Amino acid sequence: MPHWPDDDVILYDGVCIFCSRWVGFVLARDTARRFRFTPIQSDYGTRLAKTFGIDPDDPDTNAVVHGGVAWLKSDAALTVLSHLPGWSWIRTLFAVPKPLRDAVYSLIARNRYKIFGKYETCFVPDADMRARVLE
Structure with missing residues (x-):
């Protein structure tokens, strides 16, 4: 798995509600303001996605770079949650076999637009979030 120089960066689909x-x-x-964010539709997000084998035109996962390594699918979600205050208990879910976790993740990811909808353009963050967005 390739490494990435920026740490604690969450890659997400900016048109996905x-x-x-x-x-x-x-x-x-994230009271410690540990995580930063990048929509896959941004130049930075597209470069990050391509580096980790995610199709920026049809993303099937979000990702988080933590410890210099990209974590994908259920590993990404659990990694982020486990580093939030009060959520360390979520680490116990890593005991669930990865194929099962990723199957559930992929089912939701494949149907996210149908279930939750889609923005016409990339989500525009508020001023507080904008300071934590990498583009």
Whole structure:
């Protein structure tokens, strides 16, 4: 797996309503302001996606770079959650076999636009989030 120089960066689909709400969830709980964000539709996000084998035109996962390594699918979600205050218990879910976790993740990812909807253009963050966005 290739390494990335920036750490604690969450790559997300900026037109996906569910994905944008995920970012909002993290922002509200990340009191240490550890995580930064990049929509896959940005130049930076596209470069990051391509480096880790994610198709920027049809992303099937979000990702988080943590410890210089990109974590994908369920590993990404659990890694982020486990580093939020009060959520360290989530690490226990790493005991669930990865193929099962990723199957559930992929089912939601494949149907996210149908279930949650899609923005016409990339989600525009508020001023607090904008300071934590890499483009």
